Amino acid sequence: MSLEKPIFKINLLIICVLTGLAPMTALAQLKQTTRIEIPTRSSAEEQFDLFSLGEAGALMVIRRNEFMGSRNEKWVFTKYDTDLKPVWTQEYGMDFRYIPVMSYQNPDYAYWLFAEPDTDHFLFLQLDLARGHIDIHKGDLLPNVSVHQFKVIGSKALVAGYYRNRPIVVVHSFFDHTTRVLPGLFERNMEINNVDINEVDGLINVITYAVRKRECVFAIKTYNYEGKLLKTTALKDQENSLISGQIVPLNPEDSYLIGNYSIGCTPFSQGLYVTHIKDNIPEDPNFIEFSELQNFFNFMKPKRRKRVLDRIGKRESMGKENKFRYRLLVHNLIQTENEIVLVAEVYYPNYKTNSPAMFNGLSRQYMRSLDGFRYTHAIVCGFDRDGNFLWDNCITIKDLTSFELQEMVQLTPIDDYFLLAYPQDGSIHTEVIRRDKVVVEKEEYEIEGKTEDEKVLFNENATLAAWYGKYFLAYGVQRVSSGKNTVGPQREVFYINKFTYNTEDIGKPKSAGEASSRKSTGLKR
Template sequence: MRAHFYTIQSGFLLAAYLLLSMLPLSAWAQLEQTTRIEIPTHDLTNEQFDMFSLGDRGALMVIRRSEYLGNRNEKWIFTKYDTELKVVWTEEYSMDFRYIPVMSYQNANYAYWLFAEPDTDHFLFLQLDLEQGHIDTHRGTLLANVNVNQFKVIGSKALVAGYYRSRPVVIVHSFFDHTTRVLPGLFERNMEINNVDVNEVDGLINVITYAVKKRECVFAIKTYNYEGKLLKTTTLKDPDNSLISGQIVPLNPEDSYLIGNYSVGCTPFSQGLYVTHIEDNVPEEPNFIEFSELQNFFNFMKPKRRQRVLDRIGKRKSMGKENKFRYRLLVHNLIQMEDEIVLVAEVYYPNYKTNSPAMFNGLSRQYMRSMDGFRYTHAIVCGFDRDGNFLWDNCITIKDLTSFELQEMVQLTPIDDYFLLAYPQDGNIHTEVIRREKVVVENEKYEIEAKSESEKVMYNENATLTAWYDKYFLAYGIQRVSTSKNAPVGAPQREVFYVNKFTYNTEDIGKPKPQASTRKASGSKR
């Protein structure tokens, strides 16, 4: 009888093992908060904080401080940290109060900020050497009241793109001789600048435009040399689809791929993705990939709703009908790896709230709708090979996340043979690990901790998350922290700007996962 009991038990364990081996891989791979720094905030100053990833060379912190009384100039404090978040150097600059910051840009060696003096044509460019911390400034005269939406630098020239009197314009300012010119062929009605792409290797400037001409949507790439001369215009049109956005993957000066999203009709609503090969200024016919053709696009839906959508797609296909979808996409910069090109895009929609003022004449109520930020539903990840062929797709669900500014929330970090997807929300970090089209670690949630176990985080502003290098990324923001874990309401608190370094360990992928779905990041150095 005893032997029989062990046989049953062994058989049960074997069956359980076989069952687990057939399930998708799960893991308890821990998110580790390995290092944290804090900068106390000041009550009598207006302060803004920001962080910039420098990859495996460290990170750059930028603090802007202006006093409510006294000196009207704004102090800019630049601090470079190494990968252990230890200070490498600090530089300060007093910015003339007449200038306001417009936009920043960063390349491998420098960080740049564009400043404008309102209601004038005066601009200032601040250049920061990321290696040594040296600061140079360049003043220029551009165009007054330009609505700037892109700013980039190639060599010693700044590119300022935007709209002047409702028409698109790209202004080129030389830091070397302080000359300014406008790129030709852009100042047209009903044209929009989609992207300004700089090719530092070949010294080329590509301005990607979108225009509606005679009820036809025209997507074009205007290529300029370093001197600003128009070299060629590549026009992309399709009788059925309209290209919305595009990013260039250069192979050589005459050969490249264009990857982006498209719509049906001249609308901002995406129908899917596309990739096209451009050689000798001649684009091949684009390969259009509908959202309905993606394997995991609808995984953000609840299972029953997802199945209904898939059944409807299958039914329409069997009847020879097209499946049309209307999604707004925020497409990130392409991630170019050795063998793959990875596209990340968040699906969002504008969030409106209804305001109801008091009774009007005691008879009727007036209702008004106002913009209340953007709500994100999910993010898609797609892989292409170096020949532009679509390989795989996946997605991460984003629950109840809103932002007043339309900005990239989901960060992707390649780790070994996996991709870590992460986004911040309410003082927590949500993560998911995928291996191409497979989800190997489902959604996990981790708290952003205080510096000491004896402290308690009382208040969080929404954290910002940025992929750093290798398996590391940074979370930063404002927190109010109590000095005691059991502090009552009203107890003394300190407000800090924090920067947390996180590590995601993948060694335990495939091992059973603990039951807790929300926990603190482990392995914090106290």
């Protein structure tokens, strides 16, 4: 699980926790094996986070102001092994002038990017994941850069964003403290779609999207480790416009690009595409319309889905195209030994209408403002290692909204299955698929306390993260009562749970007793 993500000021009480899930079938289940708790401090401002380090363990990060209103903030890093036993703890007192912007992780180090507002001063915190040693690197980049991506390759930090409304990628060397800007990017009407790093070959790929003379231009600019522009690969199609793309490298001169596309320069996706790029020459993309996916419309109610499929069939028989436009939030590609898996959530922005106000003293005007994002479903598509489209599936997301546009659905390969899960209102919704088949229908599990005698008083927006193999991490903050009576003693803790998932008995029939108890309870411990 990558550490690369924005760091937001999150109220402690809205961070949530997953403590248990009910069995999917009679024997297939998420089972809690270990749980640790860290009491929260009512006298301090605290923020908790947890990151998977795979088989190397997990990293917990606590940001804490020891005294309410204090300007200096202490960062406490604790590494745990796979049994959730602490390996080391390291602390760092952060200068109050710097604010956290983004973080990034590779197998050996974790990095945090800090900025001093209204200046060109930046600070990089480098944490050795094996020993817990901290190194601090300072540099001057550009003032008031709107940072969108932060990555590290070798001993160089890449900070991508916008300066004076134009795209920019700044490279800062930890070794000699020099800073340079990658050439060929500072243009009007251009956006940075993604910054992809190839550690093996020492290459930096900046994927850009630009509109020139009403034409959408999607390009990959490839730089060497020193920041020299090596080549530009332009991808254009007469009818379709590529919106996003992720590179699957085969070797320095051979790769695949997978993403979504639209018709015209719009953010509304028409479907997915995959293209082979060899010797800097892209082949014609293979476009896959949403109407061609077998399970894309499974999120609809049966009658509506039938009407849509009937309309698709009728238009195809008449030789007409089927065009469906959706907004997609595409996740990082998941690569297994034999497959490349794409996960994307379908969403739309929610707007609210504010109260009317007088305008120039003559008329009344209603104002609309963004009120978060609503998710409808997530699609899962599989490609083979040669870039051929193989299968698709989906999971329905009902009435789920988020103020921030963020990845909600998690997919994890286990044996020959894929587990899909997302949190909502203190519950976890799951579905198990085997490629294009659903083998365990969607189920909902209430989140429960540590024991049957405890009552969870606060618990929402649960977090479930893949760890390694068949193991999962669940973490967050809970306020629980020591008994079922809510007036009894209470405690508030940040906790980490280790879960294991068993798929060996998926598909075996459940007894009547198991089926009835499954509906009313979550996982009891």
